Amino acid sequence: MKYKKMESSLLIIFVCILAILLFEVKGHVHASKNPTDPLPISAPVIMVPGTNGNVDRFDSLVDSLKQTEKNVDEVKITVHKDDSITSSGHFTKQTKRPIIAVAFEDGSDPALPKQSRWFQKALEYAEKYYTFNTYDYLGYSNGGLIITGYLENEQKSNDPSLYHLITLGTPYNDTSWDYNENSSTFKKPKAESPLLKYYLKNKNNIPKNITVYNIAGNADHQNSDNTVPLTSVLAGRLIYNDSEKYKEIIVDEQADHGSLIENPKTLKLIKEYLFESVK
Structure with a gap:
């Protein structure tokens, strides 16, 4: 019994x-099992790191968002040199704010043009599994250059449309003081770097109906985030000044380049610009 x-x-x-x-x-x-029946999702936030950054670069930011935001889920996509893609994570029907972290096997500075093309490949990959018409973008450091190169040279007519764009510590005019003034104001570059000239060449291809928030660090009020001169970041206005909205924000506290992602003011701005609209 x-x-x-x-x-x-x-x-x-x-x-x-x-x-x-x-x-x-x-x-x-x-994402690895259901490519024939894409799940409709709300506009994702796509996050791309800087030089040699991987898909884990935004983990602390995502963890902070999850503490205050509901139904935040993340998919991580890595594009390899041979155009193959690996991914992890998934979204659900309950996901309210999907986050897609995209990084590249070759994250070096010389590979920037390729990274813009690989970003387009990552978009195509995501669309195999999820349906979305628009997305927001957070580009840290060179991540801001990657989206710029994509919008200028790689965007396809059937790609989802960019809505909000945040670039964070992006060196639009390179990092050398040879091209940048040691100043807290920006009128015109001391000299246009080859990098800036490259992105100015096809700036008219960038859609005008986007909102751009260009965030710069000014560590210890030294007109730099200790990696990128302030005026280099602010040179972004030469590329995006024709956007529907363009706004510059300078962060003074905890403004070292490597700390910008974890900066409390940055986190507040990201929540305000990328999350408040879906509540």
Whole structure:
């Protein structure tokens, strides 16, 4: 009799576990398993790091967002040198604010033009599994140059449309003081770097109906974030000044280049510009 009761109890436990597992499988759509039936999602925030950054670069930022925002989920996409793609994470029907972190096997500075093309490949990949018409973008450091190169040279007519763009510590006029003034104001470059000239060449290809927030660090009021001169970041206005809205924000505290992503003011701005609109 005791054995029968034990068997019954084990059977009930097994059925309960099976039911939980089936519910989890039904409720979650895994990017690696369902390319034929894309899941509709709200406009994702696509985050791209700077030089040699990987898909984990924004982990602390995403963790901070999850503490105050509901239903934040993340997919991570890495594009390799041979155009192949690996990914992890998934969105669900309950995901309210999807985040897609995109990085590249070759994240070096010389590969910037390729990274813009690889970003387009990442968009195509994401659209195999998720349906979205617009997206917001956060580009840290060279991540801001990657989206600029994509908009100028790589965007396809059937790609989702960019809506909000935040660039954070982006060296539009390179990092050398040979091209940049040691000043807190920007009128025109001391000299146009080859990098800036490259992105000015096709600036008219950038859609005008976007909102751009250009965030710069001014560590210890030294007109630099200790990596990128302030006037280099502000040179972004030469590229995006024709946008529907263009706004510059200078962060003075905890404004070292490597700390900009974790900066409390930066986090507040990201929430305000990228998350408030979906509440």
